[in-house]
Amino acid sequence: MTSTQPRPTTYTPPAKQDTGTDYxxxxxxxxxxxxxxxFDPYIDIDWDAPHMAVIPNDPRWILSYKVDPIGRHPWYQSLPKEKQIKIGMWRQANVAKVGLQFxxxxxxxxxxxxxxxxxxxxxxxxxTHEAKEECNHTLMFQELVNRIGMDTKGxxxxLRRASPIIPLFSTFWPTIFYFGVLAGEEPIDHIQKDFLRAREExxxxMSAVMELHVAEEARHISFAHNHLRNTVPRKGPITKFALSIAMPIVMRVLCSAIVVPPKDFEREFDVPKSVMKDIFWKSEQSQIFLSGVFGDxxxxxEQCGLMNPASRQVWRAMGIDGRSSRYRSEPTYNAS
Structure with a gap:
């Protein structure tokens, strides 16, 4: 697969610092x-306010053409408005359920x-602070799922079957665990920020949940980035090479597992298999989206020394290569 974004010809690493003190x-x-x-989702979100009610045939649940991979596909665009709304509600409920499970x-x-x-x-x-905040996020996501009223599996x-095993990586292979953390947090955070930047109605x-989640998730992603920048460069060359190969594989596998809806979506809405393949990830637009998710x-x-000729080929083979972000959370499209 060819690169969907131009790659910079050179990368200038940051000046040497006392990384231990900085960390x-x-x-x-x-x-x-x-x-x-x-934040507390039961203090900072007024769930029972009249404007927060979920009502039938509300067009605000129609998926965004600018942001959502399903929303921009011609198949979805051609559907009756009522079905677009129902799919949008199902999709948003499932994304929230996925967030809860992650x-x-x-x-x-x-x-x-x-x-x-x-x-x-x-x-x-x-x-421990982060775990406490994530507990509040699970409460918030489940509350949203309950109020939307779609019985989604997430x-x-x-991945649901493997969920009891994955936390073990934090004990035995913590670097791989934090790769997995970013593989889950970055796509969700990227999509939510794009929704908020796009100024969609x-x-x-949904907007209350996204705003609260994005605000606290910034800390969580910052920790993962700083933790890896501090620990990875200290590892030996063989370990670093192995991690450089593992990193894009973890990102690609977990991104698809989190972003792509389960088979229930296809059955519930009679989605043609060709459409699903096009949305995830054969079309040019979907490839650009997939590449953009992992700019950060x-x-x-690059900062950890995990980009080398071999690992670049793996990033390309996974379909997630492209230009590296110049700074954290750099937008990937013009939201104006």
């Missing part, structure tokens, strides 16, 4: 921010990771 300061800053600026895996992994940390390690405080079946319940992670791979 300790980042941990202090993130922990302090978690105390001073946090956060549940992350919480378990974070607590196992924290359990192995020595006394005085600043990672213990931050990871993740694809094999979202249902108030490609930047991180």
């Amino acid at each position: 300790q300061q980042v941990l202090e800053d993130l922990s302090t921010a978690s105390v001073r600026r946090n 956060e549940s895996i992350l919480i378990r992994g974070l607590m196992q990771y924290a359990d192995r940390l020595p006394n005085g390690d600043k990672r213990f405080r931050y990871t 993740m694809r079946w094999w 979202l249902h108030p319940a 992670v490609r930047m991180l791979a």
